[in-house]
Amino acid sequence: MVDVTSLFKIPKQKTNAKFSLLIRALVFVWKTSKFSTALMLIIKVISALFPAANLFVVKNVIDGITSIVINNSSGGLRNLSTWIALLIGLWVLQHIISTLQTITSSWLNLCVEQNSQIAIMRKCSKFDVAFFENPTNLNMLQNAYIGSSGTINQVMTIFFSIIEINITLISFVAIIFRLHWGAFLIIIAATLPRILSNRYFAKKRWEITTGLVEPRRMSSYYSGLVIQRNVAKEIRLFGLFKHFFDRFVFFINQFRQIEKNYIRKQGVINFLVNLITIAGSSIIWVYVIHRAINGTISIGDIVLYTGAVSSFQGGLTAMFSFFGQIFQNVLFLGNFFSLLDLNPEKIEGALKGPADLISYRSGNVKPSTVLEKGIEFRNVSFKYPQTNKLVLKNVNFSLPPKESVAIVGENGAGKTTLIKLLARLYDPTEGQILIDDKDIREYDLESLHRIFSVIFQDYICYPLTVRENIGFGNIEKIDDISAIQKASKKAGAHEFIERYPNKYETYIGRIFQKSSIDPSIGEWQKLCLARALMKEEAPILILDEPTAALDVYSEYEVYKSFSKMMVDRLTIIISHRFSTVRAAHHILVLHEGRLIEEGSHEELMEQDTLYKEMYSIQADRYK
Structure with missing residues (x-):
C-alpha cells in the first residue's frame, strides 16, 4: 500500500x-x-x-x-x-x-x-x-x-x-x-x-x-x-x-x-x-x-x-x-x-573594481571637473553577458580634452557600446579605459557619472512636466528654471515650450493629464538634448544621434549652438548624418567592432577609406 x-x-x-x-x-x-x-x-x-x-x-x-x-x-x-x-x-x-x-x-x-x-x-x-x-x-x-x-x-x-x-x-x-x-x-x-x-x-x-x-x-x-x-x-x-x-x-x-x-x-x-x-x-x-x-x-x-x-x-x-x-x-x-x-x-556583467580596492565596484578617487589629459582606450574588447560574440575587438585610441569627436560606422558596429563602456555602464571584457591616465575603475562610480552628460538614441520620454524632463539631466537643478531655460534655448526647445499652455510646467505625453501636450518626435529630441545640456560643468558631453529626428532647419539651429556647447569640454557625437560628422575635429570609424580608421574629415577623404565610401554614398543622394 x-x-x-x-x-x-x-x-x-x-x-x-x-x-x-x-x-x-x-x-x-x-x-x-x-x-x-x-x-x-x-x-x-x-x-x-x-x-x-x-x-x-x-x-x-x-x-x-x-x-x-x-x-x-x-x-x-x-x-x-x-x-x-x-x-x-x-x-x-x-x-x-x-x-x-x-x-x-x-x-x-x-x-x-x-x-x-x-x-x-x-x-x-x-x-x-x-x-x-x-x-x-x-x-x-x-x-x-x-x-x-x-x-x-x-x-x-x-x-x-x-x-x-x-x-x-x-x-x-x-x-x-x-x-x-x-x-x-x-x-x-x-x-x-x-x-x-x-x-x-x-x-x-x-x-x-x-x-x-x-x-x-x-x-x-x-x-x-x-x-x-x-x-x-x-x-x-x-x-x-x-x-x-x-x-x-x-x-x-x-x-x-x-x-x-x-x-x-x-x-x-x-x-x-x-x-x-x-x-x-x-x-x-x-x-x-x-x-x-x-x-x-x-x-x-x-x-x-x-x-x-x-x-x-x-x-x-x-x-x-x-x-x-x-x-x-x-x-x-x-x-x-x-x-x-x-x-x-x-550578477554576470556586474561592474568590478581593481582587485586591490576595498570597494568591489570602484575606487574612491574623485575625477576632476576639468579634463586634463583626456581619454584612452587600451586594447579594449567587450562582449555582453551571456553571449559569446565580441561586440568590440581590441580597440585602441586616445582623445585629448576639449576636442569634438565623431564616431561613425554601420549599424551594429559597436558605436553605442563604446559609449556605454566609456560611461562605465559596463566594464570591458579585456583591456583598459583611462581618463586622465587613470583606470576608470579607480574613480568613485557616482562621481565618475557626474563628469558625463549623455543622451542616448533610445532616450526616455517621461510623461511628466517639461521642467522635469529637462531637469532630470541635472537633478540638483530640477527647480532652477533659469538653468532649465538656458539649456532649452541651446537645444532649440525654448520657443515651442513657450507656446505650451503652462510653459515649463506643462505635462507632456498625454498619459497622466487631460490637458497634456503631445510633442512631435523632433520636439521630444530637442527636449532630451536640453536634458543632456543641463550639466554645464560636465567635461565630457556625449550625444548619440542627437539630431536624427530633426528637420533641416532645426538641425541647422542646433549645430549653430554646438560650437558654444563644445567650449572647454570633450564632445563625442555618434551620427549617421555626415553633415554633422564632418564638423568634428576627429573622427573614429568602427567596422564590425574594430576601429579601422581615424582622423579629421579632410584626412579621411584623402584616402581610400570606408569613411570616404559612406560619405560619398550619402552625398550622392543630394546631387
Whole structure:
C-alpha cells in the first residue's frame, strides 16, 4: 500500500527555510509599523474570544426562555434579562473591535505595500545595467513583485487569523470535551484529509505560478500592446491585431491546460474530503440528539454543543486552509527576499573594481571637473553577458580634452557600446579605459557619472512636466528654471515650450493629464538634448544621434549652438548624418567592432577609406 502521507512530506531543511521566510515577513511588517502590528495582535486576541462567549451566552438565553415556558413562571425574567443584556453588549463590543480592526488593517496594509515597493526600488538601484538586460533577471524581478506587498499583506493577515482561530479553537475544545472527549477525536479525524489536501495544492499552486512566469509575462506583453496609445497607430495601419492576439492566445494556452488540470483535480479531491467531513459531523449530531432525548443535556446545550462542534470543525478547516495559504504565500515570499538578498556584485556583467580596492565596484578617487589629459582606450574588447560574440575587438585610441569627436560606422558596429563602456555602464571584457591616465575603475562610480552628460538614441520620454524632463539631466537643478531655460534655448526647445499652455510646467505625453501636450518626435529630441545640456560643468558631453529626428532647419539651429556647447569640454557625437560628422575635429570609424580608421574629415577623404565610401554614398543622394 502506498503511504499517502509521504506525498505531502517536506524535507526538514525546506520547512526550516519556509519558517525563516515567515519570520522575515513578520519582522518586515513589525518594522513597518510597530504600533499598528501590536494593535492588530491585541485586536485578534480579543476577537478570538467572541465566538465561544456568544455561544455560551446564547445557550443561557435559550435555557432561560425554556425554563420560563416550561415552568409557566416569570420568576426567571430577571436572570434572562441579564443574559440578553450581556448578549447585546457582546454584539456592540464586537462591532467596535471589528471597526478598529478594519481601520488598523487597512493602514498597516498600505504601509507594508509602500515599504515593499521602496525595498525593491532601492535594491534595483544597486544593480548595474547588466542586470536589466538579462531575461532571467527580469523573470526574477517579476516574481519578486508577485511576492512583495500583496503577498506580505496576505501572510500578515493569515498569520493574525491563525492566532485568532487557535485561541478560538482552544475555547471550543473546552466545550467539546464537556460533551465527550471522543467528539474531539472524531472532528480531528474528519478534518485531517483536508489538512493534507490544502498543503498539497498550495505547493502545486506555487509551482505553477513560478514555473509559468515567462509565458505569463509574454501574454501580458501582447495584451498590453493592444491598449497602448503609442502602438495603436501601427496596429491599425499594419493590421497587427490578429498577430498580437494569436501570440497572446499561444502563450496563455501554455498555462491554461495546466490550470485546468489543477482546478479539476482540486475539485475532485475537495469533494471527497467534504464527504469525510460531513460523515464526522453527522456522528456528533446523532450523539447530541441522543443525549438530548435522554434528558442529560438541555435545549441550550444542544445549541452550545452543535454550534461549538460546527464552529470548531469550520475553524479547524479554516486554520489548516490558512496554513496551506501561508505555505503558498511564503513560497512567493522567497522570490521577494531572494531579490533583496541578491548580491549585486555576483550578477554576470556586474561592474568590478581593481582587485586591490576595498570597494568591489570602484575606487574612491574623485575625477576632476576639468579634463586634463583626456581619454584612452587600451586594447579594449567587450562582449555582453551571456553571449559569446565580441561586440568590440581590441580597440585602441586616445582623445585629448576639449576636442569634438565623431564616431561613425554601420549599424551594429559597436558605436553605442563604446559609449556605454566609456560611461562605465559596463566594464570591458579585456583591456583598459583611462581618463586622465587613470583606470576608470579607480574613480568613485557616482562621481565618475557626474563628469558625463549623455543622451542616448533610445532616450526616455517621461510623461511628466517639461521642467522635469529637462531637469532630470541635472537633478540638483530640477527647480532652477533659469538653468532649465538656458539649456532649452541651446537645444532649440525654448520657443515651442513657450507656446505650451503652462510653459515649463506643462505635462507632456498625454498619459497622466487631460490637458497634456503631445510633442512631435523632433520636439521630444530637442527636449532630451536640453536634458543632456543641463550639466554645464560636465567635461565630457556625449550625444548619440542627437539630431536624427530633426528637420533641416532645426538641425541647422542646433549645430549653430554646438560650437558654444563644445567650449572647454570633450564632445563625442555618434551620427549617421555626415553633415554633422564632418564638423568634428576627429573622427573614429568602427567596422564590425574594430576601429579601422581615424582622423579629421579632410584626412579621411584623402584616402581610400570606408569613411570616404559612406560619405560619398550619402552625398550622392543630394546631387
